[in-house]
Amino acid sequence: MMTNLASLSSDLFVLFDNIADDLRSSGFSVRPNALPNDLCLNLRQTLLSLDKSAFKQAGVGRDVRNQTNADLRRDEIVWIEPGEGPKNEWLEFSSRLQQHLNRKLMLGLFTFESHFAHYAPGAFYKTHLDAFRGQANRILSVVLYLNPDWADDEGGEMVLYQETEPNQKLFTVKPELGTLAVFLSEEFPHEVLPAKRDRYSIAGWYRVNTSTGNKVDPPA
Ligand SMILES: O=C(O)CCC(=O)C(=O)O
Numbered sequence: 284m285m286t287n288l289a290s291l292s293s294d295l296f297v298l299f300d301n302i303a304d305d306l307r308s309s310g311f312s313v314r315p316n317a318l319p320n321d322l323c324l325n326l327r328q329t330l331l332s333l334d335k336s337a338f339k340q341a342g343v344g345r346d347v348r349n350q351t352n353a354d355l356r357r358d359e360i361v362w363i364e365p366g367e368g369p370k371n372e373w374l375e376f377s378s379r380l381q382q383h384l385n386r387k388l389m390l391g392l393f394t395f396e397s398h399f400a401h402y403a404p405g406a407f408y409k410t411h412l413d414a415f416r417g418q419a420n421r422i423l424s425v426v427l428y429l430n431p432d433w434a435d436d437e438g439g440e441m442v443l444y445q446e447t448e449p450n451q452k453l454f455t456v457k458p459e460l461g462t463l464a465v466f467l468s469e470e471f472p473h474e475v476l477p478a479k480r481d482r483y484s485i486a487g488w489y490r491v492n493t494s495t496g497n498k499v500d501p502p503a
C-alpha cells in the first residue's frame with residue numbers, strides 16, 4: 284500500500300521542527316520512527332528487489348585522492364533517481380525537510396542526492412567526514428535505516444565523533460527501521476561499524492548552490 288505523506292503533514296511538521304531544534308542546539312539529530320513504517324518497509328522492498336548488478340562498490344569522494352576504497356569502505360550503493368512510489372515518497376520527504384530547514388535555519392540547501400546502501404556482514408565505513416570545510420559542497424547528511432528488529436548485539440551502529448575529540452564517541456545510532464539521522468556534514472566525523480547481518484539504508488546529502496556565472500556545479 285502507498286503511504287500518503289500528505290495525510291501526515293502535521294506529524295511531519297512536528298518532526299521537522301524537532302530536527303531543526305536538534306540541529307540548532309547540537310548539530311545532529313537522531314529520530315526513531317521518523318518515517319511511517321509501511322513506507323520504510325516499501326523502501327526496503329524496493330532496495331531488495333534491485334538487481335544485484337545494479338549495486339556498485341561505493342567510491343570515496345573527489346577529495347580523498349583515491350585512497351584504496353576497500354580500505355575505507357565496503358558498502359555497495361545504488362543512486363536513487365525519481366521513479367515509482369516509495370522512491371518518490373522518499374524524495375518528497377527529503378524535499379519537505381529541505382524546505383522546512385531552509386525556512387527555519389536559513390541553511391540555503393539547494394540540491395539533494397541520495398543512494399541506497401547495502402553493507403554485507405562484516406562490511407564497514409571507517410571514520411570520515413562527508414564534506415570538507417570551506418569547500419561548500421555537502422552541508423547536511425541524512426541517513427534512513429531500513430532494518431527491522433535490529434538486535435543490540437548485531438553491531439552495525441553508526442558512531443558520531445566530535446571533530447575536536449576524535450577518540451570519544453559522541454553518539455551511537457542503531458540502524459533500526461525508520462530511524463533517521465541528520466547531521467552537519469562538515470562537523471561530525473563518523474563511522475559504520477561492521478555488522479553480523481546485512482545492513483540496509485539510504486544515505487543522502489543536501490548541498491548549497493555553488494554555481495557562479497554560467498559554470499554549473501552538479502551534484503556528482
Ligand atoms: O550508513 C550509515 O550509518 C552512514 C553512512 C555514511 O556515513 C555515508 O554513506 O557517508
Ligand SMILES: [Fe+2]
Pocket residue numbers: 411412413424473
Ligand atoms: Fe558518511
